[in-house]
Amino acid sequence: MYKIPEENYPIIEDWVDRESRVLDLGCGDGSLLSSLVAKKGVDGFGVEISHDMILQCVQKGICVYQADIDRDLSEWADGSFDYVILNATLQVITRPYQVIREMLRVGRCAIISISNFGYVRNRIRVLSQGRVSSRIRLAQSWHDTPVLRFVSLREFRSSLEEMGIEVMDARYFFPLNVVARTPWPGYNLLAKEGIFKLRRAR
Amino acid sequence: MSTPLVETKTLGIERPFRFESGRTLERIDIAYETYGELNGKRDNAILIEHALSGDAHAAFYHEGDQKPGWWDSMIGPGKAFDTDRYFVICSNVLGGCRGTTGPASLDPATKRPYGLTFPPVSIRDMVEAQRVLLKHLGVERLKTVAGGSMGGMQTLQLFCDYPSRSDSFICIASAMKHSAQQIAFNEVGRRAIMADPRWNDGNYDDDVSPEGGLSVARMIGHITYISERMMQEKFGRQRKGIGTKTVFRPSFEVEHYLDYQGIAFVKRFDANSYLYITDAADNFDLMASISSKGRFRGQNRERGMNIGDMRAKKGLVISFSSDWLYPSSQSREIVRLFTAMNVQVSYTEIETEHGHDAFLTDCGKPSQIIRGFLASLG
Helix, strand or coil: CCCCCHHHHHHHHHHCCCCCEEEEECCCCCHHHHHHHHHHCCEEEEEECCHHHHHHHHHHCCEEEECCHHHHHHHCCCCCEEEEEEECCHHHCCCHHHHHHHHHHHEEEEEEEEECCCCHHHHHHHHHHCCCCCCCCCCCCCCCCCCCCCCCHHHHHHHHHHCCEEEEEEEEEECCCEEECCCCCCHHHHCCEEEEEEEECC | CCCCECCCEEEEECCCEECCCCCEECCEEEEEEEECCCCCCCCCEEEEECCCCCCCCCCCECCCCCCCCCCCCCEECCCCEECCCCEEEEECCCCCCCCCCCCCCEECCCCEECHHHCCCCCHHHHHHHHHHHHHHHCCCCEEEEEEECHHHHHHHHHHHHCCCCECEEEEECCCCECCHHHHHHHHHHHHHHHHCHHHHHHCCCHHHCCHHHHHHHHHHHHHHHCCHHHHHHHHCCCECCHHHCCCCCCCEHHHHHHHHHHHHHHHHCCHHHHHHHHHHHHHCEHHHHHHCCCCCCCCCCCCCCCCCCCCCCEEEEEEECCCCCCCHHHHHHHHHHHHHCCCEEEEEEECCCCHHHHHHHCCHHHHHHHHHHHHHHC
16 A cells, blocks of 8 residues: 555645544554644544554554445535545545545545645656556555556546536645645646645535 | 463352343353553453354363364454453353352242343343443443454444443454344244244243254354355255265255254253343344433533543454355444444454354454554554
């Protein structure tokens, strides 16, 4: 498994209200939830598919539920959570639209982060080497990377619009630690990643 | 390495015990074992709940025995329920036949076994008997209460009836209530017993007990306890003693296996107990029982109170991928209920081929999770 980027943690911590109910989909070893519990006093729940990750969550005292995000979100009632987080996980699920809809049914807000396949380095790699995978973070070959969906920030934003989802807040990560709150010109070429706070449009 | 020894003790309660049905017995015995030591703060006790055919002998060895208790792989020094850290208690259920008062016990009034004059037993009755035992042992509060299958039912009942008495629960391969299929299998087992002429409406002596019926009940049970695939891998269509085959005598390996299990069971189990305990499990309905009002004894003084406020409580629910008797969907239902009650519940489905029996026979991964869970309780 690849490591979940921790640079998003401060932003998520900032977006999440104190003492709210948070569901983290693909919560890994529970480190994001631990930090949200410690810093914001949230009621945190994780969903994970891997036994080893579940073990690590349980050891940390993090509440974790073994389930397949693609299939099992229907078990939660509408509005069970204030925030449903999908941090660096969208690209590994098979039915992203359904999962995003479910996130906004189960939760009031969704927080989704993705890496930008339209980022210039990815484009150069595809053009020059003819390779879609072997990203730095996802240092695997095409057949064993968990990533199933290659999506650019622009494509993702237009999908949100199509689905009637409102972007409440966002951050775009550019090289040299430059972070923007709005999609600057050229963001789809120059931003490495994005993170979005979403809700259903009124 | 020396094998730790243990003896089953008996607590005699010399005052009337009232059942949920309203009926009373003048006195009852509770058979129990303990492992490890209760610490000075009395906050390291763990109650283990056994399943249908279990007993108080959960771990360690009885003097001279070749086999340890039924959950010895989980309970002991350095094991999941670490007896170097925790004071572990297990008692035989009320209605059982392994030392605790049940239908095979002698009715002091008639000097004959109770048989069917024994009051109907509920899961809550079992828990009430355990509460008396805990009081006797000086245990006010449990670190956790844990059990698999019917032990899981007692676990949930105790945790809900006495929320202030346990910091957490561990419920393995269990259900909030039996499905039609689970009741159906139990009913076939009961009918097998009752169809045995030696059962005689529950009036039988020890030496002429309805062994035939009880062993068939157990055979049915064993079919449901393991997965189809494991049964196929273990036995397939292999035969035993082909040369001596006579018509309709067991010849397939699987037949011999079930035969053996049936015979082994009747040596240690009472047929009426089997009826009473399966009846308790079938009638268990957690939601109905915790939402019912006007309970006897203590009258809501503690039971059921604060049930909405369990924020500081933790739960661990475990199911097994190949368990078709208590499928994972039933465990997920438990998780949903307790999550809604604000208990911090974790859930995991363990990959295994062992079927329902995994909670007894495939303890590796459950041990890891339970150890981690107990560690997180502090």
